[in-house]
Amino acid sequence: MIVRPYTVADLPGLLTIQTECFPPPFPPELWWKREQIASHVDRFPAGALCVEDQGALLASATALIIPFVPAHPHHTWEDVADGGYLGTHRDEGNTLYGIDMAVRPAWRGRGLARMLYQARFDLVRRLGLDRFLAGSRLAGWHRHQYLTPEAYAVEVAAGRLVDPVITPQMRAGLRPTAFLPGYIEDVESGHAALLMEWIP
Numbered sequence: 001m002i003v004r005p006y007t008v009a010d011l012p013g014l015l016t017i018q019t020e021c022f023p024p025p026f027p028p029e030l031w032w033k034r035e036q037i038a039s040h041v042d043r044f045p046a047g048a049l050c051v052e053d054q055g056a057l058l059a060s061a062t063a064l065i066i067p068f069v070p071a072h073p074h075h076t077w078e079d080v081a082d083g084g085y086l087g088t089h090r091d092e093g094n095t096l097y098g099i100d101m102a103v104r105p106a107w108r109g110r111g112l113a114r115m116l117y118q119a120r121f122d123l124v125r126r127l128g129l130d131r132f133l134a135g136s137r138l139a140g141w142h143r144h145q146y147l148t149p150e151a152y153a154v155e156v157a158a159g160r161l162v163d164p165v166i167t168p169q170m171r172a173g174l175r176p177t178a179f180l181p182g183y184i185e186d187v188e189s190g191h192a193a194l195l196m197e198w199i200p
């Protein structure tokens, strides 16, 4: 199993990952399109990563560099990711920002996300950046709708509830820093996210 940069030639494998990892009700129009993949590879190839095993793609993760001001943490996925085209990438920024990570269901729970986070942390160190950030949707909120998304986020951050996205990130070393209402169009997460941080 290797972590390597993905290219436009990986499009079929990347699409398989997207369709398996983001089924309905997640909006299919948010799955990667060819032009977006081309843009990731063109603007910041070091942030476009996948895990491959014997020619098959098992997982992918995409990131860009942004100028982040900790006093102003609020943003949406659309704004930070330029709708997935990474026009917001700045080589001179201070923060590596993850806009997507997906591991195919059959390969989950085997440390692939951990491998991809380690590759991102290595990149932060190599480029001398201040931090890694990710806006992480509250994927399990729809099972706890007796709570507001914010109250659910507090419970997950405190370790009293388990979320399928936030909890693995906490296990991999990220820490919640801000609640982001209206982060992404996603009914399962009440459209909300937690901003997760790792500092080198």
Ligand SMILES: CC(C)(COP(=O)(O)OP(=O)(O)OC[C@H]1O[C@@H](n2cnc3c(N)ncnc32)[C@H](O)[C@@H]1OP(=O)(O)O)[C@@H](O)C(=O)NCCC(=O)NCCS
Pocket: 021, 022, 099, 100, 101, 102, 103, 104, 107, 108, 109, 110, 111, 112, 113, 114, 115, 136, 137, 139, 162, 163, 164, 165, 167, 168, 169, 171, 172
């Ligand atoms: C979230 C996701 C990337 C995790 O990938 P993964 O390869 O299964 O994660 P790992 O095996 O590296 O697990 C990392 C840690 O989290 C834990 N973990 C993984 N899935 C978990 C879950 N559903 N609930 C609780 N803990 C979990 C693992 O036990 C591990 O901790 P440990 O090493 O201390 O035991 C994967 O479930 C996924 O692709 N989900 C759908 C797409 C998505 O929503 N992506 C994020 C938003 S873009």
